Amino acid sequence: MIAYTVRRLLQMVPLLLAASFAIFALLALQPGDPLDEVRMQNPRITAEELQALRRAYGLDDPIHVRYAKWLTRVLQGDLGYSRTYGVAAAEYIFEQRLPKTLLLSGISLLVALLVAIPVGVFSAVRQYTPADYIVTFLAFVGLSIPNFFLGILLLYLFSVRLPEAIPGFPQFPTGGVPPLLFEEVRQGIVSLWEYLRLWAWHLVLPVIVLSTGSMAEWTRFMRASLLEVLSQDYIRTARAKGLAERVVLYKHALRNALIPIVTLVGLAIPGVMSGAVLTETVFSYPGMGRAIFDALVEKDYNVAMAALAFLALMVALFNLVTDLLYAVVDPRIRYS
């Protein structure tokens, strides 16, 4: 297994190089460059000044030279500087944005799992009963409803309509994150409890929106997976042995039915880190999704490159982790 892991890790190197070059080339092929804005705003700017700026931004080299320069810097641990925000790209992405995204998407993932597995089991065990139909119906609603629409709908209901209509109904924040800095907790200006409580309060609606889709999908998946396992011979054998239905279900069936879920969740984790552009935008939540989107629009190449290359790395890594986890959860799989 160690040899396998090492081999896979080595295979990742050319893969990541290719992926990062592809991303770099795509960014460079985007129409326009960071100087468009300067040109539009200042018609008096001369060709020499433009050339100086172009040189200053390192835009006058061909793509492969720029890529080589970028790669050299990255290998030395320097992801460059965000032209837009004036901070190191690494600080902007890994300190400012990634933790917030991990918080929002991580909680959403957990919530989705914690709901999807029991509901999926419930639905499978009661196949073709009214309860199953209701769950199925809700799952399809959850799958079909677009996030941006659900987001605006929840904001409108919980921040505007319901608090207006029902006196005493708690008004949820209209997006954003708490107007507090963690620094203030450290300095004792705000209590940690208050800080956490405000965070939780701001996360309620976005978590609901973000978890809805995967919750619905995984419920369906769990149901199908369990139903398939329940029709297997060894389950019939277990029942014939006279085992209690609870033991059959949870000990024999569920553990096997969870194996495919591991794949799904493993592949969903890089998605957690990439954030969710639409949900983050609707709730004005400063996460990775918006960071990447803004960086692309504003042609902030260092940030876009750092974030996208990081995501490529995560996808590759979690693919490996998922494969390794198979061996852990499924004793029939052995890597050599």
Add this chain to the structure above:
Amino acid sequence: MRKVGKLAVLGLTALGLALAGPQDNSLVIGASQEPRVLAGDFLSVISNQSIKAEIEQYLYPPFITIDLDGKNVAVLATEVPTVQNGRVRFTDIGGGKRRLEIDLTIRPDARWSDGRPLTTEDVQFYFEVGKAKGMPVLNPDYWQRVNLRVRDARNFTVIFEPAYATDLIGSPIGYAPKHIMGAAWEQVKRQTAALDPARDAQRLNEIYRNFFTQFSTPAYLNQRKMAYSGPFVVQRWVPGSTLELVRNSNFPIEPPGGASRYVQRVTYRFIQNTASLQVAFMGGSLDAISRVGLTFDQARAREFVNRVGRNFDIWFVPGAIWEHIDINQFPNVPQVRDLGLNDKRTRQALLHAINREGFVRTFFQGLQPVSHTWIAPTNPLHNPNVRKYEYNLDRARALLAEMGWRPGPDGILQRTVDGRTVRFEIEWVTTAGNVVRERFQQFVAEDFRKIGIAVRINNAPSAVVFADDFIQRASEGRWTGMFMFAWVSGLAEQGNLFACEFRPTRENNYVGQNVGGWCNPEYDRLREQANLEFDQARRKQLFDRMQEIWAEELPALPLYFRADPLVVRKGLVNYVSAAYSGGNNYPNWWPWAIGWESRGAQKLFDQAKYALPVR
């Protein structure tokens, strides 16, 4: 029940921090854009976003600002320099050009928020940084012409050579906190001493950007070490979410009745998604809107007006954003010759076929006026007595017939050019996804078809059409017909949009805003004259004539001027904007007087004089 109560308490506490309104004499503003940096980036080298300039109105008021009527008013200077008070002097320097000297005196009580006096050292510092070699400033032309002479701690002279008439609009120079940033600048000077702007541009740029950045990021400003000179200082900036400003007790200007009767805390909430911004207004968690907020359509949406209109005033402030259609007139482009786009009659015919009045009435309730020249009616240079092109399809047909166009078999006009038969099919480019512009295209294409003009719509995202290799390349036929977009103009109008020298071509490396390529020697001569003319009345006469020529020739098709929505909670006073307030339609150009009537704030300005209300 207890649970519900607890939740309600939790909800109220949660909102407490961002709670809007007069209860705690604070103000919460919704903006759809967040500044990238603030304060330390005083030359806007890192960012020149409009939201940054807006917020800095609270933090660093200028020596001279522009009021609601477009007039200069003194803020941190003792008085507005004029020829009459001897503070403005001209000297002829030959070639019809002049040198301009402007004397300014800093208010004796002007102080930084840490209590240090604001002096000419801070002006000198600003000047020195702007003049540094290879500084990537956005307005190199200003920095080439400007000079500074310091007389004592409070008196200085700003010199322009050659001077333009627009140099007298607003503050001629800025300032920056030398006692905070000076030491770092000395280090920058040492680092850059041996660098050559031609060879080491990248290194220079990097050093300069680092210098500005270290004093302008949220992390730095949250340490509260920065000095401000305005009525407010930065208290806390949560990136991606909110920015909180609190009153600066060292600010010298007292609003009537004392500062305690006015807003003590200003919170900006950054809500990028404008639909979410609408919801935040409906939910009552905002008091007013930033200049960078809702779109025209959103602020006018019936559901929004009905719900928000109860507690808020919704205004439309006529602005200086000019929607127009540029027309390719480079005669080397085959389509231009075929369609005769470089002949004014074609352009006149196109404008006669556009029902601008009808569009504005139907879609904007008349809140955005039809334009007849490129200068906004809010600008004193505007000439209302120019040739106007009413909607008249017969007139359009007649002009086209004059040009030799006859209806072809498919109903589309055709004529013979160099022995070839050409059809009147014109390309029309605009920014894809801009609903108003796309709607306009459909609205007009219908009428064009009636007079035998086929339209080929070629829209693309703004990043594509505004990229240098598209909009600036009409001379190479990258776009061949009409290009619809908007220009934002200020009070400092120089007529450059239609100057021959600003036609982007290969020769000048595609620089300039005269993207259609119109060139008229008389207009150009008047323009040069006007920019060196300091007598307001004579300057106006020159601009009047320029606009007459323009309206006769139609280098571009004028459509309408946009209006900016302003949403303000009832009872909030002096949060008032006009087209040029604070330089660019800022509602907080007089920020120390923003307040709630119920807390004793006195109303000084009346928005009704400068905007149209929506009910």
